Amino acid sequence: MPHKSVKSFASFAIAIPLYRIFDYAIKDPQLVRVGTRYRLPFGPGSRTGVLLATHNSASVQPDRVKAAGECLDDSPVLSEHLIALATWMSDYYLQPVGEVLFQCLPRYLRKARREKPVRVKYWQASTIEPALREAIKKRSPRQHQILLAIEQSDCGLNALQLKNVNLNWHGLVRTLEDKKAVSWNWSKPQTSTTPLESLPELNREQAEVFSQMESRFGRFSVHLLDGITGSGKTEVYFRLIQNQLNQHRQVIYLVPEIGLTSQLVERVRRRFGERFAISHSALTERQQYEAWERFRQGEVSIMLGTRSSLFSQSARLGLIIIDEEHDASYKQEDGIRYHARDVAIKRAQMLDIPILIGSATPSLESLNNCEREHYYWYRLSQRPTRYAPPGIQLIDSRNTKLEYGCSPYLLQRIDHHLGQNSQVLLYLNRRGFAPVVMCHECGWQAVCRHCDSRLTLHQSLNRLLCHHCGFAQPVPSKCGDCDNTGIRHYGIGTEQLEQGMKKHFPDFPVLRIDRDSITSRDDFARQMETLRQGEPCLLIGTQMIAKGHDYPAITMSAILDADQALFSASYRASERLVQTAFQVSGRSGRGDQVGEAYLQTDFPDHPLMQALANQDYRKIADTITRERKMLGFPPYARVAMFRADALSLQQATDKLDEIKHCLVDSTTRHQVKCIGPIPALMTRRIGRYRAQLCLLSPDMRKLRSVLRESMPEIELVKSTQKVKWVIDVDAFDL
Numbered sequence: 001m002p003h004k005s006v007k008s009f010a011s012f013a014i015a016i017p018l019y020r021i022f023d024y025a026i027k028d029p030q031l032v033r034v035g036t037r038y039r040l041p042f043g044p045g046s047r048t049g050v051l052l053a054t055h056n057s058a059s060v061q062p063d064r065v066k067a068a069g070e071c072l073d074d075s076p077v078l079s080e081h082l083i084a085l086a087t088w089m090s091d092y093y094l095q096p097v098g099e100v101l102f103q104c105l106p107r108y109l110r111k112a113r114r115e116k117p118v119r120v121k122y123w124q125a126s127t128i129e130p131a132l133r134e135a136i137k138k139r140s141p142r143q144h145q146i147l148l149a150i151e152q153s154d155c156g157l158n159a160l161q162l163k164n165v166n167l168n169w170h171g172l173v174r175t176l177e178d179k180k181a182v183s184w185n186w187s188k189p190q191t192s193t194t195p196l197e198s199l200p201e202l203n204r205e206q207a208e209v210f211s212q213m214e215s216r217f218g219r220f221s222v223h224l225l226d227g228i229t230g231s232g233k234t235e236v237y238f239r240l241i242q243n244q245l246n247q248h249r250q251v252i253y254l255v256p257e258i259g260l261t262s263q264l265v266e267r268v269r270r271r272f273g274e275r276f277a278i279s280h281s282a283l284t285e286r287q288q289y290e291a292w293e294r295f296r297q298g299e300v301s302i303m304l305g306t307r308s309s310l311f312s313q314s315a316r317l318g319l320i321i322i323d324e325e326h327d328a329s330y331k332q333e334d335g336i337r338y339h340a341r342d343v344a345i346k347r348a349q350m351l352d353i354p355i356l357i358g359s360a361t362p363s364l365e366s367l368n369n370c371e372r373e374h375y376y377w378y379r380l381s382q383r384p385t386r387y388a389p390p391g392i393q394l395i396d397s398r399n400t401k402l403e404y405g406c407s408p409y410l411l412q413r414i415d416h417h418l419g420q421n422s423q424v425l426l427y428l429n430r431r432g433f434a435p436v437v438m439c440h441e442c443g444w445q446a447v448c449r450h451c452d453s454r455l456t457l458h459q460s461l462n463r464l465l466c467h468h469c470g471f472a473q474p475v476p477s478k479c480g481d482c483d484n485t486g487i488r489h490y491g492i493g494t495e496q497l498e499q500g501m502k503k504h505f506p507d508f509p510v511l512r513i514d515r516d517s518i519t520s521r522d523d524f525a526r527q528m529e530t531l532r533q534g535e536p537c538l539l540i541g542t543q544m545i546a547k548g549h550d551y552p553a554i555t556m557s558a559i560l561d562a563d564q565a566l567f568s569a570s571y572r573a574s575e576r577l578v579q580t581a582f583q584v585s586g587r588s589g590r591g592d593q594v595g596e597a598y599l600q601t602d603f604p605d606h607p608l609m610q611a612l613a614n615q616d617y618r619k620i621a622d623t624i625t626r627e628r629k630m631l632g633f634p635p636y637a638r639v640a641m642f643r644a645d646a647l648s649l650q651q652a653t654d655k656l657d658e659i660k661h662c663l664v665d666s667t668t669r670h671q672v673k674c675i676g677p678i679p680a681l682m683t684r685r686i687g688r689y690r691a692q693l694c695l696l697s698p699d700m701r702k703l704r705s706v707l708r709e710s711m712p713e714i715e716l717v718k719s720t721q722k723v724k725w726v727i728d729v730d731a732f733d734l
């Protein structure tokens with residue numbers, strides 16, 4: 001009789017939308033490692049899975065268990081800690097565990113690729129003749145900029161770092177190589193632990209906050225740094241980071257976005273040299289993976305990144321920092337739904353390390369947690385620079401003739417500030433040329449074929465675009481209904497505002513920052529240089545300019561067209577408006593000149609506008625919080641939202657009715673409110689009809705009991721391509 005070996009099994013997580021893990025047979029149980037990826041036979045094809053545990057018996061009949069394929073990794077790509085975190089997320093957010101685990105990996109590793117050793121090229125400067133340097137400086141400022149950046153680095157720059165200096169670094173470096181001004185090597189930079197630039201002396205408030213935090217940092221604790229714009233929060237972060245580096249620990253530093261505009265990257269580089277990696281979605285998968293790998297290997301000590309960088313692997317993580325913690329971009333709204341701030345707090349708790357969250361306009365949730373003494377609460381109420389942030393002044397735009405969306409008074413203020421050699425920031429959160437295109441005969445409007453939304457005119461593209469699905473069409477020459485040729489556009493977007501300002505202020509550069517303007521990148525870099533050097537100019541932008549910038553020459557900021565928020569159906573709209581208003585106004589007066597901040601509105605008597613003009617953030621936040629309490633909304637209630645989308649509204653609501661059916665007993669027993677199904681705010685989007693079913697309770701435990709009791713049954717409600725449903729725990733909007 002042939003010898004029959006004892007079979008061993010392992011369970012694997014696979015990235016499919018099922019709430020379960022899968023068993024496979026494995027050959028050498030003592031050799032396998034938890035957290036490595038395998039190629040696994042699955043259905044007719046194969047999938048990648050992450051090994052979670054080994055055991056002696058399988059959950060299904062042993063002879064029906066398939067054998068796992070090749071192992072793709074030499075070492076685990078997910079630590080046991082991250083697996084535990086993902087498991088918690090899967091349980092809390094009710095998302096399939098396999099999908100959550102893969103979400104924790106850099107995209108590059110989500111596919112069945114073998115891990116490739118990261119070898120990074122570093123460019124170093126050669127000693128060059130003064131004549132050559134002069135020639136480079138004179139003929140190509142951009143080459144010179146690259147050369148300087150390389151020379152000023154500790155030990156050369158890699159591709160990723162060069163890209164941050166200039167997007168077209170490749171050609172520039174190639175030319176510098178030809179000129180023998182630089183050369184490259186495969187090498188790791190040596191890391192020094194002394195800060196590179198001299199440190200400003202902390203002011204009294206900063207010093208106090210810093211020493212209090214330090215004394216509480218030994219174990220898990222959440223610290224909210226609630227400091228007005230420009231109060232030196234970043235400086236406090238830097239000190240705390242430096243302390244971690246001195247103890248040979250690593251830091252994850254999350255920010256809402258790292259655009260091309262990121263001044264922060266430069267600041268971090270000036271302070272910490274090349275001891276950091278950057279990761280965000282504008283990088284390629286391979287680059288994100290390289291950043292992840294360099295941090296994992298300990299080659300760099302700081303991971304500066306956006307939301308998903310939270311899952312960076314580290315064997316000696318000492319601190320997590322989340323800047324602008326109120327920012328909506330921390331909430332992932334598709335795929336795996338989670339809130340990065342909340343998951344980060346969980347991660348810190350599991351590792352027993354401190355976490356620091358900061359904002360000039362903290363979320364109501366975090367303020368509430370401070371009030372209930374779940375978080376430590378620190379305030380910075382002064383700017384270390386000369387002037388306090390300006391108060392917001394309302395400009396009444398009723399009954400005045402607007403030019404390019406600006407009232408005469410606003411234009412006059414802009415003129416005044418430019419005349420004083422200052423910079424002016426105009427915030428308009430609407431890209432494109434005009435948001436409404438319509439027939440003035442019959443009232444026909446250009447709307448999207450696939451969404452319940454209007455099309456925006458983009459004049460430079462000579463197209464109408466849908467900002468929700470990307471649908472584009474040529475600008476029609478006549479009305480879609482009555483054949484009239486009098487098509488007109490109404491309202492104003494950043495593209496039009498830019499044109500208008502260029503016409504009105506021909507002597508000053510006008511810079512525009514929004515998702516469309518980033519197309520001509522070189523131009524853009526040059527414009528940013530103007531801003532940095534403090535020459536007078538106008539800066540126009542969407543939310544991309546609202547935060548994270550510190551340009552001391554800006555002495556005036558203005559918000560145009562904030563009125564939409566007053567009529568929004570979203571309960572978060574007022575909180576968002578207030579945060580934006582304080583963030584935008586806080587961009588001005590950071591240098592040694594006093595700033596001014598304006599908000600132009602048709603509703604200057606509206607209570608919220610009045611509050612903005614007369615109160616500080618905390619007061620307004622208190623008022624909004626009280627309203628929320630009365631209405632029984634977050635942070636005084638917890639929400640779980642079921643969303644469905646289908647080719648018809650009926651199908652979507654039917655699906656939610658099916659889910660509601662599984663919940664009813666439980667919600668009644670636990671007295672959890674169940675609202676819906678109702679059509680979503682924007683019912684049709686990208687060709688699908690959307691509806692929602694909302695569970696609401698002041699008590700998270702009750703809500704969780706309902707979900708725990710009903711989920712096994714709900715999971716059986718099929719989610720198909722035709723009628724899809726998802727659950728969103730702690731949903732942002734109702």
Ligand code: ADP
Binds near residue numbers: 230
């Ligand atoms: P925040 O992050 O709160 O917006 P920053 O850290 O960006 O504030 O600080 C605003 C400006 O003040 C920056 O230019 C920074 O260099 C400067 N600054 C911060 N702390 C100090 C200090 N203690 N002394 C002098 N300047 C400071």
Ligand code: ZN
Binds near residue numbers: 441482
């Ligand atoms: Zn018409």
Ligand code: ZN
Binds near residue numbers: 453469470
């Ligand atoms: Zn659309």
